[in-house]
Amino acid sequence: MQRVFSGIQPTGNLHLGNYLGAIRNWVRLQERFECLYCVVDMHAITVWQDPAELIASTRSVAAAVLAAGVDAERQILFNQSRVAGHAQLAWVFNCVARLGWLNRMTQFKEKAGKHRENASVGLYAYPNLMAADILLYKATHVPVGEDQKQHLELARDIAQKFNNDYGREIFPIVEPLILGPAARVMSLRDGTKKMSKSDPSDYSRINLVDDADTIALKIRKATSDAGVVPDTPQGLEGRPEAANLLGIYAALTDAELQDVCHGFAGSEWSRFKSQLADRAVAALSPIGAEVRRLLADPGHIDRVLADGAARAEAIAAPILAEVYDIVGFLNTPRRG
Numbered sequence: 001m002q003r004v005f006s007g008i009q010p011t012g013n014l015h016l017g018n019y020l021g022a023i024r025n026w027v028r029l030q031e032r033f034e035c036l037y038c039v040v041d042m043h044a045i046t047v048w049q050d051p052a053e054l055i056a057s058t059r060s061v062a063a064a065v066l067a068a069g070v071d072a073e074r075q076i077l078f079n080q081s082r083v084a085g086h087a088q089l090a091w092v093f094n095c096v097a098r099l100g101w102l103n104r105m106t107q108f109k110e111k112a113g114k115h116r117e118n119a120s121v122g123l124y125a126y127p128n129l130m131a132a133d134i135l136l137y138k139a140t141h142v143p144v145g146e147d148q149k150q151h152l153e154l155a156r157d158i159a160q161k162f163n164n165d166y167g168r169e170i171f172p173i174v175e176p177l178i179l180g181p182a183a184r185v186m187s188l189r190d191g192t193k194k195m196s197k198s199d200p201s202d203y204s205r206i207n208l209v210d211d212a213d214t215i216a217l218k219i220r221k222a223t224s225d226a227g228v229v230p231d232t233p234q235g236l237e238g239r240p241e242a243a244n245l246l247g248i249y250a251a252l253t254d255a256e257l258q259d260v261c262h263g264f265a266g267s268e269w270s271r272f273k274s275q276l277a278d279r280a281v282a283a284l285s286p287i288g289a290e291v292r293r294l295l296a297d298p299g300h301i302d303r304v305l306a307d308g309a310a311r312a313e314a315i316a317a318p319i320l321a322e323v324y325d326i327v328g329f330l331n332t333p334r335r336g
């Protein structure tokens with residue numbers, strides 16, 4: 001049985017990195033797998049969230065996932081906090097994962113920064129909740145961007161340790177799906193930093209809801225370099241901004257990077273950027289318009305998420321019962 005699970009945080013605006021690195025792959029995978037897609041509101045509160053904004057972001061992220069083409073009737077789209085099993089399994093995993101494993105997580109170090117002592121315990125245990133998200137459904141495949149790779153390795157370690165400790169092959173060893181040239185889209189201002197919702201400069205990212213003029217302006221202003229487009233990807237070595245812009249073009253057009261280089265070889269950045277802007281607008285404008293249409297009816301989004309949660313719960317309940325039974329919690333009729 002093959003099952004896909006992936007999640008996205010309802011914090012800030014979704015951007016081109018989220019789209020090319022994750023959501024677009026979610027849409028494609030739904031043709032081949034049973035898929036669960038989750039708006040991870042419980043992960044979001046590992047750093048402070050204004051409650052009203054969290055609700056609004058949960059709806060707008062769900063709208064973006066639907067607008068990008070996820071079919072919530074055929075597949076499952078829900079928000080994490082509605083299925084209690086995520087928190088319940090996360091607690092069990094808090095007792096399986098080792099401190100040493102979490103101490104190695106680079107994302108915690110980045111997010112906690114210098115004020116480690118002030119970070120929430122939730123931020124530290126974040127990867128355990130992520131493992132619970134996936135394993136609550138015994139998902140086998142997890143499409144994510146490159147930045148989630150280490151978290152997925154931890155999910156594999158947790159599954160393996162649980163299976164070993166209890167002598168049962170209950171959890172699958174999950175397969176990360178890190179796909180395509182846009183698995184790590186970088187900031188438009190600094191090609192060494194990833195495109196991120198939390199970057200203070202809005203010019204560093206293209207948001208899914210940016211209008212055509214804004215997209216074109218941001219691409220025009222994007223940092224490039226003094227060279228021209230090289231004729232092969234080898235010519236991009238040591239040129240992070242150039243590599244990023246060409247990678248985005250390749251992803252948007254579903255082309256190989258080498259073909260994009262070949263096609264634009266010798267071109268000035270201004271010419272390349274205007275083509276890139278056209279491609280980005282063509283890909284994102286319809287999504288932005290659909291997000292706005294969906295957000296005009298929040299009741300519909302809420303119904304989609306509630307329905308998804310009920311179906312997720314039906315898959316999760318027997319798996320959680322199995323785990324509780326294996327662990328030795330006296331709570332199932334079987335043990336009486």
Ligand code: TYM
Nearest residue numbers: 006007008009017018021022040130144145183184185195
């Ligand atoms: P989040 O909300 O930060 O990002 C959602 C997805 O977008 C990808 N992504 C990127 N891909 C390419 N380039 C970028 N610049 C870029 N920025 C973000 C992320 O890799 C991710 O796939 N911890 C997760 C959410 C999560 C999850 C899960 C994912 C919670 N539980 C279980 C998979 C399975 C996160 O914070 O993603």
